[in-house]
Amino acid sequence: MPDKKRKPRVFRSGDERRGEVIEAAFHCLQESGYAKLSARRIADRAGISLGQLTYYFKDMREVLVETYRHASLQLFEATQQGLSDAPKSPTEQLHVFLETGFTRDFLRRDYLRVRIDLWSAALTHEEIAAVERELYERYRLHLKTMIEAVAGDREVPAASIAMLVDTIMATLDGLWLDWERRGSEAAVRNGLDASMLLVEYVMSRTSPPQQYKP
Amino acid sequence: MPDKKRKPRVFRSGDERRGEVIEAAFHCLQESGYAKLSARRIADRAGISLGQLTYYFKDMREVLVETYRHASLQLFEATQQGLSDAPKSPTEQLHVFLETGFTRDFLRRDYLRVRIDLWSAALTHEEIAAVERELYERYRLHLKTMIEAVAGDREVPAASIAMLVDTIMATLDGLWLDWERRGSEAAVRNGLDASMLLVEYVMSRTSPPQQYKP
DNA sequence: ACCATATTTGTACGAACGTACAATAGCGAG
DNA sequence: CTCGCTATTGTACGTTCGTACAAATATGGT
DSSP, X not given: OOOOSSOOOOOOOHHHHHHHHHHHHHHHHHHHOGGGOOHHHHHHHHTSOTHHHHHHOSOHHHHHHHHHHHHHHHHHHHHHTTTTSSOOOHHHHHHHHHXXXXXXXXXXXXXXXXXXXXXXXXXXXXXXHHHHHHHHHHHHHHHHHHHHHHHTTSOOXXXXXXXXXXXXXXXHHHHHHHHHHHOXXXXXXXXXXXXHHXXXXXXXXXXXXXXXXX | OXXXXXXXXXXXXXXXXXXXXXXXXXXXXXXXXXXXXOHHHHHXXXXXXXXXXXXXXXOHHHHHHHHHHHHHHHHHHHXXXXXXXXOOOHHHHHHHHHHHTTXXXXXXXXXXXXXXXHHHHHHHOHHHHHHHHHHHHHHXXXXXXXXXXXXXXXXXXXXXXXXXXXXXXXXXXXXXXXXXXXXXXXXXXXXXXXHHHHHHHHHTXXXXXOOOXX
16 A cells, blocks of 8 residues: 655646635635735645746736635625515615624624725725725615615705715614624614615605705 | 034933824825835835834834824814804805815815725724724714704604714714715715705704604 | 646845844043 | 933844645546
8 A cells, every 4th residue: 555655736726726826815814814824834734835926927916806806705605595585675775785784793803804894905905906896886876776765756966876875875884884893783773774764764765865054 | 513424312311202203104194195104115204213113112003003193193183174254154154164175175185095995994993993982982972962952842752863963973984084085075075964964854854853764 | 648838835135134243433531 | 511311213033914826636537
């Protein structure tokens, strides 16, 4: 029985390897964060040698960007699950949509860490900022569609819709951050309820959105 | 005319030097962000030698924590300016309070970068997370006070107040993030207006806050 | 079966990092 | 003036980082 001491080399096609590297990097991000991300750590996590990184990627910068692109997709898809369960009223759908981002699975520290690190990394790398904007824009579009569905027949001014979208997007991000900070379920509950309240309130008026006047 | 080639050594008391180091670190954070922060960079910025850092600080960790403590104070104080200008109605005061965090000065990229980096750094360093929570809690308390003032005589349930505080805190953070991302003045306007709307709406009811029921 | 090519490994190198420390320079008390 | 002390400098050490590259190994077409 020939027992080779060396572990067998497993050959993969280029694209597969790239995918493995990116996935490994993503797991590193989840486990130890952006600050501790390094080429060697990624290679270890993927079970491959350091050289592969320079073989398949031009830069660490490229690895980083592609990893965050992958992360963005993951994060976005995670919020989309269970959305098409049963046909419901537009308002109920919006409610489910908002709740989905705050299910127990999704509030796991891993996810939020990656998301917040993504914000931070976007400060330094313009390409990552672009990826982040893309993720954000997709989510925003989705939200806008749902709010328009809630509006339905009522003639809600476009400016009112925009106000709701802008505000709720901000509130959601803020709630994630707050959860990471304090882990208060009540605060999340409050934020989501208030968002629904705001929608109902604005919808109940046909006049343009009120600007606060002192 | 004796021209000493060496630059003169300027002696300071210990506390002064510590302060200078922290301020230099803060400026580094503003200019180039957390990712590029290093002992040598800080020393250069402060115009002192590298050795001083180990002389006055145990760790880089200590420098980091103290710098973020300083930053937190700066950020908090920046939002407090111009608040005591003229006595106004509680609602107007709340309005000014919300607006203050979004004046042109305060939306400068420097400030937001430090704030977001602070969120990110808090993920890795528990001490920084504590500092961040402290800043956040102080701000939250302030907001709560103002909202209670708006409530005034009306018997608004504590739960409603809590809902408003949780939601508006989240919205403000989210708006900062969104501004950094897209720089849309309209979005900020919308978020702030919606926050005031929400307050008015909730205040206009004496019943407990509505929870959305499907 | 064989060879060109693609994949993989291991190692090496320079730069930058945090930290430690001996040497030097100013300061203040006596 | 001088001596002890504190502040300050400059340098050196061990790590870790990103990147490069030669050598080794598997693959696939012919």
